[in-house]
Amino acid sequence: MLDTVASFDRIGEENAFAVLARATALAATGRDVVNLGIGQPDFKTPAHIVEAAVKALRDGHHGYTPAVGILPLREAVTADLHARFGVSVSPEEVMIMPGGKPTMFMSILMFGQPGVDILYPDPGFPIYRSMIEFTGARPVPVPIREENGFAFSAEETLGLITPQTRLLIVNSPANPTGGVTPKAEVDKLVAGLAKWPNVAVMSDEIYDHMLYDGETHVCLLTYPEIRDRLILLNGWSKTYAMTGWRLGYAVWPGKLYDNARKLAVNLYSCVNAATQYAGIAALTGPQDATVAMVEEFDRRRKIVVDGLNKLPGVSCATPKGAFYAFPNVSRTGWKAKPLAAALLEETGVALIGGPDFGVCGEGYVRLSYAASTEEIETALGRMGDFLARHPKA
Ligand code: PLP
Numbered sequence: 314m315l316d317t318v319a320s321f322d323r324i325g326e327e328n329a330f331a332v333l334a335r336a337t338a339l340a341a342t343g344r345d346v347v348n349l350g351i352g353q354p355d356f357k358t359p360a361h362i363v364e365a366a367v368k369a370l371r372d373g374h375h376g377y378t379p380a381v382g383i384l385p386l387r388e389a390v391t392a393d394l395h396a397r398f399g400v401s402v403s404p405e406e407v408m409i410m411p412g413g414k415p416t417m418f419m420s421i422l423m424f425g426q427p428g429v430d431i432l433y434p435d436p437g438f439p440i441y442r443s444m445i446e447f448t449g450a451r452p453v454p455v456p457i458r459e460e461n462g463f464a465f466s467a468e469e470t471l472g473l474i475t476p477q478t479r480l481l482i483v484n485s486p487a488n489p490t491g492g493v494t495p496k497a498e499v500d501k502l503v504a505g506l507a508k509w510p511n512v513a514v515m516s517d518e519i520y521d522h523m524l525y526d527g528e529t530h531v532c533l534l535t536y537p538e539i540r541d542r543l544i545l546l547n548g549w550s551k552t553y554a555m556t557g558w559r560l561g562y563a564v565w566p567g568k569l570y571d572n573a574r575k576l577a578v579n580l581y582s583c584v585n586a587a588t589q590y591a592g593i594a595a596l597t598g599p600q601d602a603t604v605a606m607v608e609e610f611d612r613r614r615k616i617v618v619d620g621l622n623k624l625p626g627v628s629c630a631t632p633k634g635a636f637y638a639f640p641n642v643s644r645t646g647w648k649a650k651p652l653a654a655a656l657l658e659e660t661g662v663a664l665i666g667g668p669d670f671g672v673c674g675e676g677y678v679r680l681s682y683a684a685s686t687e688e689i690e691t692a693l694g695r696m697g698d699f700l701a702r703h704p705k706a
Pocket of ligand 1: 352414415438484487517519548550556561
C-alpha cells in the first residue's frame with residue numbers, strides 16, 4: 314500500500330554512514346574502535362567562526378533569509394574566489410547551499426532523465442551515481458586509475474562523451490583516492506569540450522584547500538571557455554571543519570541559477586541564518602586554523618602511507634590532496650569489502666571498501682587520516698596483525 318515511485322528503488326546512499334553506525338554500535342558494547350571510515354576533519358570549527366554564529370543568534374538573525382543566501386556571504390564568496398584564483402564572479406551567480414551535497418543533487422536533477430548519459434568518476438563520491446540512477450539517466454563511469462596517479466584522464470573522459478551526454482562530473486582533489494588532476498590534463502579536457510557545447514560540467518572542488526607537496530588548486534572557473542556551462546560545487550565542511558553546520562555554495566551559470574533558487578524555495582527555503590554569518594567569519598577572518606589543519610594532515614599522510622606500505626600485500630600511492638589514503642590491497646588476496654568488514658568486526662578498525670565508491674574501487678580500501686597519530690598507528694598495527702593472522706595470498 315505504501316509503495317512509492319520506482320525511482321526510490323534506485324536511489325543509493327553512502328556506506329561511510331553505515332560503517333559509522335556499525336563502529337558506533339561496536340564502541341557502545343565496550344569495544345575499542347578506531348574509526349578511519351568517516352570523511353570529516355577531526356578538528357573543531359575555529360572559535361571565531363563559532364562566535365560569529367552565536368553573535369548572529371544574539372543579534373536576532375532568527376528569520377528566513379533570501380533563498381539564495383544573504384548578500385554579504387555571497388560577496389565574501391566572490392571575494393574569496395577572486396583572491397585565490399583571480400576570477401570575477403558576481404554575487405548574483407553564487408548561491409548559498411545547505412552543504413556541498415545539495416549542489417550535486419540539484420545539478421544531476423536538472424540534467425538527468427531517461428535517455429541521457431551522465432559521466433562521473435569511478436571510484437568517486439557515491440552520491441553522484443546514486444542521484445544519476447535516481448533520475449533515470451544512464452550512469453557512465455569515468456575510470457580513475459592508480460597508474461595515472463588517481464587523476465582523471467582527459468582523453469579517456471572525452472572518449473566517453475556521446476551525443477546523449479548532458480553532464481560531466483569532475484572532482485579534484487578527489488574523494489576517495491586523494492588524487493589531484495594536473496593542470497595540463499584539465500587544459501586538455503577543457504579544449505576537448507569545445508566539440509561538445511551541450512555538455513555541462515559540475516566541478517566538485519570541496520577539497521580545494523587540502524593539497525600537499527606544493528600542489529596548487531586548479532579551479533575550473535579559471536577557464537572562460539566553459540564558464541557558461543560550469544557548475545562549481547564548494548563549501549565550508551572540510552576547509553573549516555564545519556561538516557555538521559551544513560553550509561556550502563554553488564556558482565550556477567545562466568538559467569540554472571533560477572532553477573536552483575526555485576528548488577531551494579520548494580525544498581528548504583534558505584540555509585540556517587546564523588550559519589550563514591558563521592560562513593562570513595570563516596571566509597573573511599584569519600585562515601591560520603585551516604593552514605595548521607592542512608599541515609597536520611600532511612604530517613599524518615606521511616605516517617599513513619609509510620605504515621601502509623609496510624603491511625604485507627599492501628601498497629599505497631602517496632595522495633596529493635584531500636585527507637584520504639587509498640591503498641591497493643589486491644595482493645593480500647582479500648576482496649576489499651570483506652577485508653573492511655572483517656577488520657571492523659575482528660580488530661575494531663573502521664575503513665571503507667573501495668567498491669563502495671564504484672566498481673573500479675575493487676582492490677582498494679579508503680582510510681581517512683583525519684584522526685590522531687595515535688589512532689592511525691594503532692589502526693596500522695592492528696591491520697598488520699590481522700593480515701599476518703589471515704594470509705590469503
Ligand atoms: N563532495 C565530495 C567529494 C565529498 O567528499 C563530500 C563529503 O564527504 C561532499 C561533496 C559533501 O560535502 P557536504 O558535507 O558539505 O555536503
